[in-house]
Amino acid sequence: MNITLGKYQGYDTVYHKIDARIKLVALILFMVSVFLSYGRTSMYGSYTNIFMYIIIFIMMLVLTLTSHSGFIQLFKSLKALWVMMLFLLLINLFLPGRTTGDIAFSLFGRNIYYYTIINLCYIIIRLILVLMMTTVFTSTTKPMEMTSALEWLFYPLKFIKVPIHKIAMAISLALRFIPTLIEETNRIMKAQASRGVDFNQGKIKEKIKALISLIIPLFMTAFTTSGELADAMEARGYDPDRKRTRYKRTKWSTQDTIAVIVLALYCSAMIYFAVQRFDVTDLFPGIILPKLSN
Amino acid sequence: MPIKIEHLNYTYDIGLPSEREALLDINLEFKDNCFSALIGRTGSGKSTLIQELNGLLKPNSGKIDVNGYVIDMSLEYTTKKGVTIVDQKKMKKKLKKKLSDIKSLRKRVGLVFQFPEYQIFEETVLKDVSYGPRNFGATSEEAANDAKEALRLVGIDETYYDRSPFELSGGEKRRVAIAGIIAMKPDILVLDEPTVGLDRAGEDNLMALLTNISKSGTSIVLSTHDMDVVLKYCDRAIVLEKGKIVSDSTPLELFRDMSFIKESSLEPPKVFSFAMKLKENGLDIDLAKVRDSASLADEIIRIKGVRK
Numbered sequence: 001m002n003i004t005l006g007k008y009q010g011y012d013t014v015y016h017k018i019d020a021r022i023k024l025v026a027l028i029l030f031m032v033s034v035f036l037s038y039g040r041t042s043m044y045g046s047y048t049n050i051f052m053y054i055i056i057f058i059m060m061l062v063l064t065l066t067s068h069s070g071f072i073q074l075f076k077s078l079k080a081l082w083v084m085m086l087f088l089l090l091i092n093l094f095l096p097g098r099t100t101g102d103i104a105f106s107l108f109g110r111n112i113y114y115y116t117i118i119n120l121c122y123i124i125i126r127l128i129l130v131l132m133m134t135t136v137f138t139s140t141t142k143p144m145e146m147t148s149a150l151e152w153l154f155y156p157l158k159f160i161k162v163p164i165h166k167i168a169m170a171i172s173l174a175l176r177f178i179p180t181l182i183e184e185t186n187r188i189m190k191a192q193a194s195r196g197v198d199f200n201q202g203k204i205k206e207k208i209k210a211l212i213s214l215i216i217p218l219f220m221t222a223f224t225t226s227g228e229l230a231d232a233m234e235a236r237g238y239d240p241d242r243k244r245t246r247y248k249r250t251k252w253s254t255q256d257t258i259a260v261i262v263l264a265l266y267c268s269a270m271i272y273f274a275v276q277r278f279d280v281t282d283l284f285p286g287i288i289l290p291k292l293s294n
Numbered sequence: 295m296p297i298k299i300e301h302l303n304y305t306y307d308i309g310l311p312s313e314r315e316a317l318l319d320i321n322l323e324f325k326d327n328c329f330s331a332l333i334g335r336t337g338s339g340k341s342t343l344i345q346e347l348n349g350l351l352k353p354n355s356g357k358i359d360v361n362g363y364v365i366d367m368s369l370e371y372t373t374k375k376g377v378t379i380v381d382q383k384k385m386k387k388k389l390k391k392k393l394s395d396i397k398s399l400r401k402r403v404g405l406v407f408q409f410p411e412y413q414i415f416e417e418t419v420l421k422d423v424s425y426g427p428r429n430f431g432a433t434s435e436e437a438a439n440d441a442k443e444a445l446r447l448v449g450i451d452e453t454y455y456d457r458s459p460f461e462l463s464g465g466e467k468r469r470v471a472i473a474g475i476i477a478m479k480p481d482i483l484v485l486d487e488p489t490v491g492l493d494r495a496g497e498d499n500l501m502a503l504l505t506n507i508s509k510s511g512t513s514i515v516l517s518t519h520d521m522d523v524v525l526k527y528c529d530r531a532i533v534l535e536k537g538k539i540v541s542d543s544t545p546l547e548l549f550r551d552m553s554f555i556k557e558s559s560l561e562p563p564k565v566f567s568f569a570m571k572l573k574e575n576g577l578d579i580d581l582a583k584v585r586d587s588a589s590l591a592d593e594i595i596r597i598k599g600v601r602k
Contacts, residue, residue, distance in 0.1 A: 010311040190350045191413040194405040195474060196397055196429030213425070216415035220460070 007179070009139045015067040019256045020145035021152050026263050027137045030056075033270040034129050039279045048280040052273065053125050060132040069139040074132060081131075085124055092120045143175035148246070166240050173229070181222065188217045297324040297347065297403075297482065302356030304342055316342040318537040320356070324482070324515060329508050331524045331545070332517040333560065334534035340517040341408070343534065344486050347515070348403035349396050361481070363399045401430045404480030408487045410471035411464065419445070419462075419470055420455040426478040437477070444477035445470070448503055465496045472500075482513040489520055501527050525549065525563045526586045533558060546582055565590050 010016075015023070034056060039048025064071045093112055105112055138146070151168035158164055189199060197210045272278070304317040316339045324330060332340045345351040346358060349365060357366045407413065416422035423444055424437035432440065445454070448469040454462070459470055475483065488504070489497045497520075505527060508514045518524060524531050524545050531548045533541040535558055541548060549555065549562045550570075569584045578597055584590045 187407065188412060190345065191405075191407045191410065193350060194348055194400055194407070195413065195426040196400055196478070198397065198429075213413075213415050217412050221412055 007139065008142055009068055009070070011068040011140075013067050013140070014255055015063070015136065015140040017253070017255060018259045019250055019252070020141050020149035021250075022256055022259050022263070023137055023141055024146070024149040024153060026259070027133055029263065029267050030133045031130055033267070034126050034133075036270060036274040038274055039277065048278065049122065050125075051280045052270075053129065056129055057125075057132075060129060060136070063136050064132055067136050067140050069136045074135055078128065078131075081127070085127075088123055089120060092116055092123070143178075144172060144248070147172035147175060148248075148250075163240075165244060169240070177222075177225070180225070181218070184221055185214065185218060188214055188221075296326060296359075296361060297322075298357075298359040299323070299346075300357045300359075302346065302353045302358065304339075304346065304351060304353050306342075308354070316537050317346070317353075320537075320539060322532070322539065322542075324513060326513060327508070327511060328513050328515070328530060329505075329528050330513075330515045330530040330532060331528040332515065332532050332534060333519065333521075333524060334517075335519070335559075337536075338534040339537040340534055341486055342537075344405065344484050344515070344517060347482075347484050348405045349399050350405070360399060360403060363402070397430065401478055402481045404475040404478050404483045406472055406475050406483065406485040406488060408490060409468075410475070411467035413474070414459045414467060414471055417458060418456050419450065419459050422459050423470060423474045423477050426474050430478060440477045440479065441473070444473040447476060447506065448473045449499070465492060465499075468492070468496075469500070469503075472503075476507065480512065482515065483507060485514070485516040487517055487519075489518060489523060497523070521549075521561060521563045522565070522586070525566055525584075533560070550581065569593070 034053075037049070038052045061071075063069075064074065093107070093116060141149075147168050150171060151164055154162070154164045154167070192210070192213045193199070195213075197213055198206070199210050199214075202210070299320055299322040302317055302320040302322075303315075306312070306314045306316055320343065332343065334340050342351060346353060347360070352365060353367045355367050357364065414422050416425060420438065420441055424432075424434070424441035427437035427440045428434065442455075445451075450466065450469055450473065454466075454470075459467060462470065472485075472488070483504075485504075488500060492500060501523060504514055504516070516523075516528075528545055531541070531543060531545045532539060533548065540558060541551075541554060549566045552570075555562055565587050566581075566584060569579050569581060569590055572594075573579045573581065577594070579590075579593050583593050
């Protein structure tokens, strides 16, 4: 088993050095820009959206490639998402939705509209874009940096008495133990493989048994480790209600400033396009495109 | 059952920043009925080498031959420009065919991991031990018989059969886990640090058990950093350092070579150092006969004569 997607990769690029807080905010803003609706709600609306998606995709591609986030692994992992895509497809095709507009074709006595198909494409494209962004974020940010960034982001919640310190500790522990659990999984899988378990082939009943032989030991070790960890933390005087100091202090550098400026420019551009109802036909006046939706 | 390893290389995480060479050009041969020890510090490649032996890891290049079951990654050919490369496509095709049959290799080479008690998962001891044989196609009756025999061998009696393995003590759990591998009746038993975490008595028990198994015709390969175990039980000591074999001899030859021992910062068994000191001071001790404190005492008695 090889899990590389979303795992921190210790390359030395600019993205690794940028403050995790900026990256977190950037991730959120990128996602917002993906879910904005572009273009005038005219007959060419969907063209503008796709045009914007292509621009965002190219930017993400550059980000993924320059940050060594494993572009190939990303697309391999999309293969695992096909079940979800199929599910989305079925839901979108057969749930009663829009009943006006042009009918693309009929299936099992139901009319499928162009609108539905385009909508479905949007969802899948957005899913891929968001996945790309998250991969860049997680593979360039150490889990610990991620948690302090989250803690920083949640700071305002402190005023309504949300125990953000405890939440941040829980998150950081969970993140800390993901690699340990993966390692443990690999170890148990190997131990069971030497006992003749085949995790890849076999009938469903055998596969279930194989999984049980993996899950039970995994849970046993996870419970033991967490118990031991709690004891070790208490032995070193961990008190959840006390104020904590930070081991790592972050320093603001020039590249952080540049990152903020680039991010601000990107956001203003995207919001401008969305609010001003920029349309792709503005770029090519007089262009005639086939009508897709209304 | 002989094992032959030729020019084996293995690297973890190829192409990632965490890339790390674990084994470099390993050439090794295990003959029938051996009792060999792999010695080396943490990170020297012991565990990696052990996992190569039953196909859990596939070598990046090189060849392993386990009694006719060959994993050959040396499908190299030379291009027109004179560069030697491995034909990946051909290799994958060849391996795929081979790997569908990997169970037969795993049955022959029984691998006991470090802290094997973590592999236990069934509700009863007997069920857990018979899980291995069942996977290799034994009927439940045959599997139960094999399991009972293995449990008898490791010293777990009938009263334990229906107990939950999770209630047992640490040492008992380990013996049950090892029985789970022995029940598969492998031709060669490979153990990764089997004595770690056991007390002296538990260790002696386990090693006596391994000696018994070895006498019944099963080859044993174990990794350890306990030199007392190496001296007392093994007939061959292979020292690994940074993925390379730096010494391959009998324990006697290994511990005798003081300069090498110092160089590779191994700690020779206390009994052996003591015997060496005695010899330096004029006592004519046959070092080959010194395996533990009891045999050293016998040797001293032999030379000095017993006063009555």
